[in-house]
Amino acid sequence: MKTLVCAALSCALLLTPALAAEPESGVSSQAPTGTASYQLPEQLGWIYRWGTASELSGDSVLLHAGGETEQDILYHISDQTVILNAVTGEPMTADQLRDEESLYIYSAPVMTLSEPAQAGATLILASIPADYGVPMARRVTSVTRDGDSVSIGTEDLVYHLSDETKVSGLSLDELIPGDYVVGWYDMVAESYPAQTTPETLILLDGGNAGWIHADLQSVSLNGAELELSEQELPQLQEGKLMLPVRAVAEELGCTVSWDAQSPDQVTVSQDGQTLYTLALDGEEAYAASGVSFAPVEQILGVHNLYFVP
Known part of the structure; x- marks a missing residue:
């Protein structure tokens, strides 16, 4: 909702x-x-962190953050949390997450000042490939419809949908600026902004x-x-x-x-x-x-x- x-x-x-x-x-x-x-x-955009999962309970996961951020964060998983296979885009459930696996977790920027810090997970990308080629969740800045043609603009990439593009999550009619899109694609045109025709798109409610x-x-x-x-x-x-x-x-x-x-x-x-x-x-x-x-x-x-x- x-x-x-x-x-x-x-x-x-x-x-x-x-x-x-x-x-x-x-x-x-x-x-x-x-x-x-x-x-x-x-x-106000979702922020993401990557790291190693532990203390999985079905409704929460403790992420030992990687990269420059060493802060551990306890993410709460709710019915609204979207969990996706980072390779295929297929939906997953919380009980399919595994201890010690790498995860990318998105959340709103608000978190508690506790130890560890806590936040609500909006999107979890699991089954990370060996090359860490993980699709990004991008905020929608424009939705352009011209007849049957639809283009979705984000802050750094434009998705041009084709008849072969597999779309799931929100319907295209529901999508508005401020929502999110996760895309799988092979080629990106060297333009500004960059453009691509994705194979798979998952449209996510930004809560607006x-x-x-x-x-x-x-x-x-x-x-x-x-x-x-x-x-x-x-x-x-x-x-x-x-x-x-x-x-x-x-x-x-x-x-x-x-x-x-x-x-x-x-x-x-x-x-x-x-x-x-x-x-x-x-x-x-x-x-x-x-x-x-x-x-x-x-x-x-x-x-x-x-x-x-």
């Missing part, structure tokens, strides 16, 4: 990536017909409620433009495109409230439950427990409205 994130503006920080601006101007352009695309914030496209004149949620007043239009502040909290959050089914006793704060809630609090001119969002969980760099107040990047 996709996570509903109600701080649209802070999509880049509150679990759903926001559509970023063009590299030079800081303002994004309208995506072409048939294309959903945006630049993704690096800090949708995607946002914005510029100084408009904000669109999943391709549908929001009705905004002149005061609610995005603001450009220090090179960052700032989106209106209330307009986007309410479109996502959330409630945005303000308390006269705390005039410098706004609260976003859903179904009566507080999700987080934003402080004017602050640098972080706070969960209901008061724990800081999302640095937002800047929160802007204009005409009694809140904007975040």
Whole structure:
């Protein structure tokens, strides 16, 4: 199930990536017909580590990390964790993992500050080949459909699907920017970005409620433009495109409230439950427990409205 994130503006920080601006101007352009695309914030992407498995229990695995990272991490395996054979792409189960085998494990960047650190595994690649030729999980930045032709763009590789491409996981109709793709292919065209026609693609849910496209004149949620007043239009502040909290959050089914006793704060809630609090001119969002969980760099107040990047 996709996570509903109600701080649209802070999509880049509150679990759903926001559509970023063009590299030079800081303002994004309208995506072409048939294309959903945006630049993704690096800090929110899945991170992966490789190492040796131990202490397998069926619902967790301790990874003795290889490479430059020597930190051991305890990964929790859930029903949502995808486990794949790195050679064939075939699905595997947790009980097929073996002690002392090499694994590549992807997770969200959040982990506990315990010993060992703990995180939830989103993707595990097992049965690693001798040459360590392991396919990478790449975040989707664009999905282009032209008739029966489909191309999936990522940050460094474009997959052009053919009639022979075997696709599993999410359906192509479900795939949106912010989801992930794992591909098996033989040849890569030397272009920028690089391009390939894969033999096998596995499409994975990135946990996003949708995607946002914005510029100084408009904000669109999943391709549908929001009705905004002149005061609610995005603001450009220090090179960052700032989106209106209330307009986007309410479109996502959330409630945005303000308390006269705390005039410098706004609260976003859903179904009566507080999700987080934003402080004017602050640098972080706070969960209901008061724990800081999302640095937002800047929160802007204009005409009694809140904007975040």
